[in-house]
Amino acid sequence: MELAEAKQRFIEAWGKLGSEWGINRTMAQVHALLLISPEALTTEQVMEQLQISRGNANMTLRDLINWGLIEKQHRSGERKEYFFAEKDVWTIARQVAKERKRRELEPVLKLLTQLQEVEGDAQDPDYSTFKKSVTDINKLAGNVDKTLETMLKAEENWFFGSIFKLFK
Amino acid sequence: MELAEAKQRFIEAWGKLGSEWGINRTMAQVHALLLISPEALTTEQVMEQLQISRGNANMTLRDLINWGLIEKQHRSGERKEYFFAEKDVWTIARQVAKERKRRELEPVLKLLTQLQEVEGDAQDPDYSTFKKSVTDINKLAGNVDKTLETMLKAEENWFFGSIFKLFK
DNA sequence: AGTATATTTCAATAAATATTGAAAGTTTGA
DNA sequence: TCAAACTTTCAATATTTATTGAAATATACT
DSSP states (O other), X not given: OOHHHHHHXXXXXXXXXXXXXXXXXXXXXXXXXXXXXXXXXXXXHHHHHHTOOHHHHHHHHHHHHHTTXXXXXXXXXXXXXXXXXXXXXXXXXXXXXXXXXXIIIHHHHHHHHHHHTOOOOTTOHHHHXXXXXXXXXXXXXXHHHHHHHXXXXXXXXXXXXXHHHHTO | OOHHHHHHHHHHHHHHHHHHTTXXXXXXXXXXXXXXXXXOEEHHHHHHHHTOOHHHHHHHHHHHHHTTSEEEXXXXXXXXXXXXXXXXXXXXXXXXXXXXIIIIIHHHHHHHHHHHTOOOOTTOHHHHHHHHHHHHHHHXXXXXXXXXXXXXXSOHHHHHHHHHHHTO
């Protein structure tokens, strides 16, 4: 396989994986493109390489900045803005985990805790089944939350290394 | 909060969370409904409770069966089929992890391994940046894969218990 | 075999999401 | 202060994804 084709495939696969996990396909593709670019790219270059409009490129680049996955670069003597991706994959993983935890896990945890407090008749199967499911999910979500918290603070080698030492 | 409202909120939240993570909202809602139902439900009941069409209910219930999250129940003397959800939350989590690993993680891992084999000039920044990103992601994905593998075999208490013992 | 009951399928339709592109806004330097 | 270079916005449009509902199929009982 040629490098050019390999790049293309990587970008497509990243886009597909993203969309399967609720992340806009174009956003994942732009991220992939910047990840494999040694140099920072301009909006124009992103537009051309991925064949997307200026508006789309602009919004997507802003979103990626909000996710903390890319940064702007200013070059003295130039008007244009350049964009480059954080290249450390563990840092990227932590960043994504951090944002999704904040945007999606935490609101659900909050609701689950409220729902757990709903009172009712312990003899009522409707109530007791509801209560048990909510409590169990809350407990699991709490464990996931704590694990992510740990992940956010940890180095990759330590995180996985420690897990595998145990699970051998 | 009343039980009826709490149930509604739970179903909605589960649907929202699902859609944020690439799972059809209706599928997540049907799952939530069955999760908090002490009894198995018929297609009719699911249709009525969630206000969805017969076709949608049927397809969604089939999908949930394919995900291994619910089962059919036959009652002697009755023609209708009843559906009920696996209630153990850790089993559910493992089931979801197993399916997503198989459907989404494994294909990507396979491609990454191929892309890692692409040859090129180590002096070429385009090549070396590509190579490094692909290799790093492959390594991380491999670690995730191994962790999920462990999770699939483990009991909840052991899994999280072991992690937290380390990370204290 | 006939029929009532239940399930499945899938083309048509609707809803949700993403993208475009042109106009408005901003910045910089002459 | 002007205008070229660049960025942002957002209503209109396109695309993707989900849902409907009625016809086709299957099942079980008499």
